[in-house]
Amino acid sequence: MTDLSAGTPGVDQIKADYSEMTRRKRVYGGILLIVFVALMAAGFRTADDRNAGSFVDGWHRIFDYPTEVLSEAWEKIGALPENLVTFFPALVETLNIAAASTLIGTIAGTFLALMSTRGMAMWPALIPLFRRIADICRAIPEIVIALVLIFVLGGGPVPAMIAIAIHTAGALGKLFSEVNENASLKPVEGLHSVGANWSQRMYLGVIPQVGPNYVSYALLRFEINIRASAILGFVGAGGLGYELRNSMSWGQGRYDQAAAIFLLLFVTIVVVDQLSGLLRDRLTHGFEKGARA
Amino acid sequence: DEISEFRIGILGGENAQDRLNNNECLREYTEKALGVETKLFAPADYDGVIQGLLGGTIDMAWLGASGYAKTYLSDPEAVEPVLVKVNTDGGYGYYSIGFARKDSGITSLDDMKGKTFGFGDPNSTSGYLIPSIEIPAATGATMESGDYFGDVKFTGGHEQTIVAVNNGDVDGGVTWADGLGDWEDGFQSGALRRAVDAGLVDMNDMVMIWQSEPIPEGPVVIRKSLPTEVKAKMTKLWDNLSEKDRECFYGVAAGEAKSFDPITHDAYEIIIEARKLKSN
Amino acid sequence: MLRIKKLTKRFGDNVAVNAATLDVDKPCMIGIIGRSGAGKSTLLRMINRLTDASAGEILFQDRDVTQLKGRDKRAWQADCAMIFQQFNLVPRMDVVSNVLHGTLNRHSTLATMFNLFPMDEVHRAIDILDRLGIAEHAPKRAEALSGGQQQRVAIARALMQDPKIILADEPIASLDPMNAQVVMQALRRIHEEDGRTVVANLHTLDTARRYCDRVVGMRDGRIVFDGLPEQLTTGVAREIYGADASFSEEATSTEIDTLDATQKALMEAEATI
Amino acid sequence: MLRIKKLTKRFGDNVAVNAATLDVDKPCMIGIIGRSGAGKSTLLRMINRLTDASAGEILFQDRDVTQLKGRDKRAWQADCAMIFQQFNLVPRMDVVSNVLHGTLNRHSTLATMFNLFPMDEVHRAIDILDRLGIAEHAPKRAEALSGGQQQRVAIARALMQDPKIILADEPIASLDPMNAQVVMQALRRIHEEDGRTVVANLHTLDTARRYCDRVVGMRDGRIVFDGLPEQLTTGVAREIYGADASFSEEATSTEIDTLDATQKALMEAEATI
Amino acid sequence: MSTFATDLSIDELKAEADRLFSRKRLVNFGMPALMLAYLAYVFFAFDVAGLAGRANWENGKTLVADSYSYKTHVARDNRNGEVSVSIEGERKGTYPDGQAPDWVALGATTVIDLEDGHVVRFGPETVEYDIPGYGTVRATPTRSAGVQPELPAGEVPDWINVSKNRMAITTDAGRLTVTRNRSEVFRYFTGWELFWFTLDSPYYGKSPSQLAGLAASGEAGSILNDFWTNKMWRHQDVAWAIFETILMAFLGTLGAGMIALSMAFLATRNFNPLKSVRFLTRRVFDFVRGVDALIWTVVLARAFGPGPLTGALAILVTDTGTFGKIFSEALENVDQKQIEGVQSTGANAPQRYRFGMIPQVTPVLLSQLLYFLESNTRSATVIGAITGGGIGLLLTQAIITQKDWEEVAYYIILIILMVMLMDWFSGWLRRRLIQGETSPKRKRAKVAQAV
Ligand SMILES: Nc1ncnc2c1ncn2[C@@H]1O[C@H](COP(=O)(O)OP(=O)(O)OP(=O)(O)O)[C@@H](O)[C@H]1O
C-alpha cells in the first residue's frame, strides 16, 4: 500500500490511460442514456398501443371515477358511521389474516434463514436447497397460491392466510439470512465450544444478535401483508377486499359503502405504517444505543 | 368525425384467451367493415367492460342485462342497446337456477333456511340481481345475512358458485342456464353445462331448488357518441353475422343460437328498475 | 491424562497440523507458540472438537476423543473449555447469562429457551465472576465491557463448565498490555488453585516464559519444540519462528516493561498502513 | 496579506471564536494549536466562508472577505483552499475527478454537470498527483485509497484550485504517524516551493514545532499565543491546553521518534479499556 | 469504564440476579404464550377445524393430477350416432373426421380400448363397458325412457353413479358417462398433450430428430410458426402476456423513479426550507402509497380502459409514493462532509449537488429501483389479474374456469421463472451499475429495510 512500489508507469502513460478511460466512460454513458431513453419511449408506446384507451385521451378523465365515488359518498355522508360499523368486522378479519400470516411467515422465515446461512445451518449440505425453497416461496405471487387454495379449501380467510404466510416466509427467509450473514459467528462458536446443541446455539448465539432486525423486518412485512390480504379479498378471500370489490363492482348506488370501506382500509394502513415506523425506529435506534454503551 | 380505431369488449365467464379467439373473426370483419384497426379486450370481470364503455375506451360490447342497467344508470348517454341474441327457439330469455348438493338433503328454498347462500358477480343478472329480488319475494324475508339465510356471500362469478356449492362451501347458489334440455346434462347451455362438460361436477349429485322467471338476454351495446355511420355499420355486421358466417356466429354467441336481432332500450326498463331497487 | 498421537489436519492440500504428538501426564500450564499459520489454533480446535481431525488420535484418560459423536462429543466439549482471542461471548446478553452458557450441555434446549437455569447455578456464576474480580458487572451486557473484562467473562464461562482442561487460543492477543497481564494472571491462578490443565496459544515468547510450566513450539504444523521455558533460547525461538539472524525477540513482546519503543512504533505504523 | 480583525463567532450562547485577531504579512506556514473545542475549526471555516462570522473582519489584500456574496464569495473560496480532517472527498468518484473538483469554480455549471473537464486540466491534475507521489492511483476510486493517500488527494484538490492560501483543519488527525509525516511534509513542501501561505490546525505541539514558521495558540475561542515555535515552552503549552502540572507534552505526540515508550503503552492501555 | 468498586455486596448482586432472571423468565414464557394465544384465537375465528372438514381434497387431487396429465374425450352424439375424438374435449383439439388415436377403432360399433382389459363399445343402440373383475355394464339411452342401465347382479359400487337419465362410471382406466343425448369416454394420459403442435399441424407427432431434419430442409420457419400459433397452448399470446407484465413493471417502476426523484427534493429538509410544502409533499407520498396499486388500477381503468398502460400507471402512482419516501430519506441522510468538501472549492449549488450529493445517493436510488423492478413484476401479475392483462389475467381466468389445470401449472411455472429471472436480472444489474460497493452486505440490508 505504500507508494514506493517499484516500476510505476510514467506520468505520461498514466495520462494517456486516464484520458482513454474518460473517453470510454463518456461513450458508454452516452450509449447507456440513449438505450434507456429509447427503451422507455418504446415501452410506453407499446403499452399505450395495447391499452384500450390512450394516455393522451385519458389523462384528463382520471378524476371522473373518484369524482363519481366521492360525490355519491358525500351525498350519503350520513350513512358513513353506519357503514363504518358494518364493515368493521371485515377490517378485523383483514387484520387477522395479515397478523396471523406475518406471525407464521416470520417463524417459517426464521427457520429458512437459519437453515440457509453458512456457519449456522444444521445441515450445511442442504443450504442451496433451503435457499431455493425460499426463492420459490418468494417468487410465487400470493394471488396464485390463494386462488389454487380457494379451489381446494373454499373461499374465506384461511387460503389467504396460507398464501401470504408462504410468501412472507420466502421474503423474510431471504432478508433474515442477509441479516444472519452480518451477524457474528463468534458467539456461536463460543457456545459450540461449551457443548451447546444446535438449537441452543441458534437461540442464544444468533437470535439475540439479529432479533431487533428480525422484528423490524417482520413489522414492515406486516404493513405489506395488510395490503396483500386486502387484495386477496378481491379474489374471494374475505375481509375488507371482498367487501370493497363487491361494492365497487356494483358501482353507483353503493359507492358510499365503497368509500367507507376504502376509508377504513386507508386509515388502517396509514396508522399501522406510522406505528410500525415508530417502533422500528426505536428498535434500530435502541440497538445502536446498546452497542455504544 | 372520424374514428382511428375500434375497440370491442368481451365479458368474462370463459378463459380470457378463448374468448379472444372466439371473437377473432368478428374483429377481422369489423376491421374490414370500418377500415380502422380493431382490438378486442377481455377484462377480468363485468365491471371492467362497463368501466371501459363509460370511460369511452371501449366502443362496443355484449353486456348482461344488469350490466347494461348499470351503464345506463351511471350515464344514460354512454351506450345504447342495439341487438340481442335470439335462441334457437326464437325467445331471448334464460333463467336463474338455484341449486344445491343432493346429499345435503336440500330440495327447496325452504330447506335453505339458516344455510349459506351464494350469489355470483354483483353485476350479474342471473347470478345476483334477479334472485336477489325474486327469492325474497318467495321467502318473504330479506337477503341480509342472518335474516332468512344464515349467511349470504358473493362467490365472484358463475363458475365459482358452482364450485362453491359442489365443495359445500355454500349450501346453495344461483347461476344461469337456458332451461332447455336435461338437468343431468346441466341443460343445453349455461354455466352448469360448461361445468359438466369440463368434468367438474356430476349433475346427478345436484338438485335444482329454485328457478326464476325468464330473464331477458343482455343487449349488445354500442357507444352513443360514435358516428352514426359507424354505429349503423356495426349493427348491420352483428345482425347479419348468423347468415354470413355460422362458425363465427357460434363463437361470438358462445354456443348455438338463432341470430342477433335488433332491440331497444325499452326491453330493459324492468331490469333497470330492479337495479335501482337494489341500490341503496 | 491427555495424549495426542500423530494428530493431523489437512485443509485441501494445506496441512495445518502435521502429525502432532503431545503427552500431558499431570495438570500443568502449557504455552504453545509459533508464528501465524503454524497450526496452533487448529490444534486447539481439534482438541475441543470444533474442527474434526483428519488423522490421529486425542486420548483423554484413555478414551479417544476424536471418535465421539453427538451427545458424547458435546459432553466432551463441556469437559474441555475453550477461550477465544475475540472472547466469543454473546454481546447482547448480560454477563451472568454468558457465564451460565457454560452449563448449557447439562440442560435441555427447552429449559434454556425459557431461561430455566437453577438459581444456585446463577449464584455460582456470580461467585466465579467475583473470583475474577468482575462481579459488579454481572447484570451488564457483555458488549458494554472492556476487552479485558470480556475475556474474564469468557474465563468465567469456562470455569462454569467445571472443565478438566482449559484451552485458550491467543487469549490476550486482542488485549492491551495491562489487560493482558490481568487475564494471564487469572489463567495462571486457575491452574494453580484448581489444579486444572491450561493449554494456551500465545504469540509472544516472554508471556509463555513467564506464565507457563511447559512450552510447545510449532512450525508449519509440526511440533518442533517441547520443553521447559528455560530451554527456550533465542536460537530455538529463531527456529520456531523461522526467522533469520535479524530476529529480535522483543518484536513480539507485549509485556509492558520490555518494549523497545522505536521497534513498537514502527510495527504499529506498519500495521495501520 | 491576510488580516483578521476581532473575528467572532457565536453559536447561540456559546462563543466559539472570540474576537480573534491575526496578521499575516508574508507567506508562511502557520500552525494553530489548542484543545478540542477551542475554536480552531470554526476559525478556519470562517476564513473559507463555510461558516459566516458573527462579527469582525477578514481582510485579504485589503478586501473584506466576510462581506462577499454569491459569485464573489465562491471566487474567494476558490482562492482559499481547504483541507479537512476527514478528507471530505467524494469517495465513489475516481481520484482525478476529485482533484478536478478544485476547478469547479472556473467552469460553467452545464459543462460540469456532464463531468466534462478539459483534457489539459486532467493532465495537470495528474501532474499534481505525481508531485504528491500518488499518480499511479489516478484512475482508482477515492474510497479505495488509504487515509494518507486520500489526504494527499485532498491536497491535490487544493493545489488544483491554485489557491493563495491553503487552510488545513487537522489534516493529520485521522492518520497514523507514518502517513501523518508524509502529509505534513507535502504541505511544507508546497509552502516552500510554491510560496503559498498554509494555515494548519494541529492537535500536537511537536508537529507544530517541527513544520511551522509560526504558531498560534487558541483557548476557549481566544488567541492566547502567537509566536515562533521556539517560544512555545512547556509553560505556554500548559496555558494553551489549560492543563495542570501533570501535563506531559508527549501525551499529544504522534511523531515517530519522540515517543516515550512506557508513556505510550499506558496511554493506549487507557484508550482501549 | 474501568473497574471502580461499587457498593453492592456479593449477596446483593445475587439477589439482583435473581430478580433479573425471574423477569427474563416472565418474558420468555410470556411471549410464546401470547403468540400461542393469538394463534388459537385465529384458529377459532377462521374456523380452521370446520374448514378442514369442508376442504375438498378430491379437488386437490384433480388439480394435481390434471396439472401433469390430459384426457382424451371420445364422445358419441346419441341423436345422430356421430363419434368424435378430441383432446380435453375442445374444438381446437378435435381429431379430423374419420381419424382417431390407435386405441379407438371407429366403425358401426366404436371400440375404445382403455387397456388392462377395460373396453368400451359404442354400439348403434347400446353402450357396453367391460370392467375386469366386475363384469359388463350395458346402457341403452333413449329419448323417451332415459338411460336404461343393466348392471351385473349385486350391490352397485360407489364408483358407479346411476340415475334415470344418467349413468357415470369412474375407474382407474377412465371414465364413462351416458346421458340420453350423449355417451362419452374420458381416457387419461400423462403429459402436456399438443404442447408443441396441434393436431392440424403436419408436425404433430414428429420426433425431435425428424423435426430437426425438416428444419434443416428449409421448413424451420413453418415449424416455428406452427408452434408459435399453437391454438391449444397459445405460446404467442402467453409470450405477449409475459412481456406485457414485465412492461408494466418496467414502465411503472422507472417512471415512478423519475417522478419521485424530482419530487423528493421538495420533501427534503436540506433542499426545501418551506415546511408547509415539505409537509404537503410527504402527505402526498403517504397517500398514493397508502392507496394500493390495485385500487389505483380500478380508478385509472375508467380513464384509460383495460390494458397494460393502466397497470403501468397504477404501479407508477403507488411507487411514486414509496420511492418518494425512500428517496427523500436518502437525500436527508447524505454525508454532509462530501458536500462541504466540494463547497470549499467555491462550487455553486448545482455543482455541489452534482458532485457532493448525486454520487452518494445514486447507489441507494439505483438499488431501490432495481429491487422494486423485481417486486413489481409480481405486483403486475396481480394487477393484470384484476384488469390490466398480461400473464396474471391468463392465470386467474384459467383458475376460475377450473378446467385446464395443466395450463394453470404452465402459467405458474412461467410466472415463477419470470419473477426469478427478474430477481436475478435486477441483482446482476445492481452489481454491475453499483460496482465497487465497499460493503455490499450493508447496502443490501439497507435496501431490504426500505422494502
Ligand atoms: N477453515 C480453514 N480452511 C482452510 N484452511 C485453514 C482453515 N483454518 C486454518 N487453515 C489454515 O491452516 C493453517 C494453520 O492455521 P491456524 O489458524 O491453526 O494457525 P495459527 O497458528 O493459529 O495462526 P494464527 O497465529 O494466525 O492464529 C493456516 O495455513 C491456515 O491458512
Ligand SMILES: Nc1ncnc2c1ncn2[C@@H]1O[C@H](COP(=O)(O)OP(=O)(O)OP(=O)(O)O)[C@@H](O)[C@H]1O
Ligand atoms: N455548527 C455548530 N453549532 C453549534 N456549536 C458549534 C458548531 N460548530 C462548533 N460549535 C462549537 O464551537 C466550539 C468550537 O468548536 P470548533 O469545532 O471550532 O473547535 P476545535 O478547536 O476545532 O475543536 P476540535 O479539536 O474538537 O475540532 C465548540 O464548543 C463547539 O461545540
Ligand SMILES: [Mg+2]
Ligand atoms: Mg490462531
Ligand SMILES: [Mg+2]
Ligand atoms: Mg476542529
Ligand SMILES: O=P([O-])([O-])[O-]
Ligand atoms: O348477467 P348474467 O349474464 O350473468 O346473468
